[in-house]
Amino acid sequence: MEKKNLKIIFIVLILIIAACSTGLNIFTDQDEVNFGAQMDQEIRKTPQQYVIYKGDPSIKDYIDKNIFRPILASPEVAKKSVYKYQLEILQNDTTLNAFATPGGYVYVYTGLLKYLDSEAALAGVIGHEIAHAERRHATQRMTEMYGFQILASLALGQNPSQVAEIAANLVTGLTLLANSRANEDESDQFSVKYLASTKYYPGSVKFFFEKLRDDGKVAQRGSGIGTFLSTHPDPIARITSTDQRLQAQGLEIKNYKATGKGIYKDEYKKNILAKLR
Numbered sequence: 001m002e003k004k005n006l007k008i009i010f011i012v013l014i015l016i017i018a019a020c021s022t023g024l025n026i027f028t029d030q031d032e033v034n035f036g037a038q039m040d041q042e043i044r045k046t047p048q049q050y051v052i053y054k055g056d057p058s059i060k061d062y063i064d065k066n067i068f069r070p071i072l073a074s075p076e077v078a079k080k081s082v083y084k085y086q087l088e089i090l091q092n093d094t095t096l097n098a099f100a101t102p103g104g105y106v107y108v109y110t111g112l113l114k115y116l117d118s119e120a121a122l123a124g125v126i127g128h129e130i131a132h133a134e135r136r137h138a139t140q141r142m143t144e145m146y147g148f149q150i151l152a153s154l155a156l157g158q159n160p161s162q163v164a165e166i167a168a169n170l171v172t173g174l175t176l177l178a179n180s181r182a183n184e185d186e187s188d189q190f191s192v193k194y195l196a197s198t199k200y201y202p203g204s205v206k207f208f209f210e211k212l213r214d215d216g217k218v219a220q221r222g223s224g225i226g227t228f229l230s231t232h233p234d235p236i237a238r239i240t241s242t243d244q245r246l247q248a249q250g251l252e253i254k255n256y257k258a259t260g261k262g263i264y265k266d267e268y269k270k271n272i273l274a275k276l277r
């Protein structure tokens with residue numbers, strides 16, 4: 001191997017180490033959009049694992065128009081014109097979860113919709129999922145796990161399609177990597193920021209966890225909550241940090257039992273819950 005090549009490889013390795021240790025990301029926004037589109041296709045053709053909700057279409061329309069789009073309209077959502085923000089409902093009444101893929105595809109399970117009891121609670125979760133896409137958490141983790149391998153092989157001039165190959169494997173296996181605590185915390189923080197410009201109570205990201213706690217579900221591993229807990233660690237700590245965040249910003253601390261301004265329980269019952277049954 002020529003000396004010049006070795007030097008290039010050395011520089012690339014240094015860059016990778018720097019990237020991995022500072023939370024940088026070797027993927028582009030276009031990669032995010034491509035990954036998301038691939039995963040969405042995969043989800044739609046894997047009915048044994050993911051079933052698209054085929055009930056009353058007005059539910060999705062309602063959530064999209066009244067919750068999803070207004071959150072995206074927040075000036076804090078920076079990539080709304082870059083990513084393909086899209087909402088989908090997945091049919092599974094026992095899964096209390098939601099997730100986002102790179103590039104802005106957000107999926108909410110009917111189990112979660114049935115469990116929540118206000119538009120604010122759903123808005124908090126959706127804001128959180130939008131933040132995972134905006135903050136590029138999935139590709140950040142992919143960089144940490146595969147960045148070295150990808151960049152090293154690119155630097156060696158081997159297999160320039162390796163990025164695509166690795167991504168394709170992740171997508172095909174639908175490997176939804178567990179979110180780190182730091183990512184979860186950042187998404188909660190951004191949910192509060194995004195909701196600040198909507199009609200919803202901005203701290204509502206914690207409502208879901210508060211309800212889980214009061215229902216004694218946090219300690220349970222089975223029956224739908226298991227997948228949630230495996231991808232969303234430590235819900236109790238997240239209630240505390242959200243409360244601290246709200247207090248620091250001088251915002252009122254309300255819990256999921258609150259009614260009145262910014263909560264929208266009756267609307268949730270009428271437009272979502274009643275139609276899901």
Ligand SMILES: [Zn+2]
Binds near residue numbers: 132179184187231232
């Ligand atoms: Zn999350």
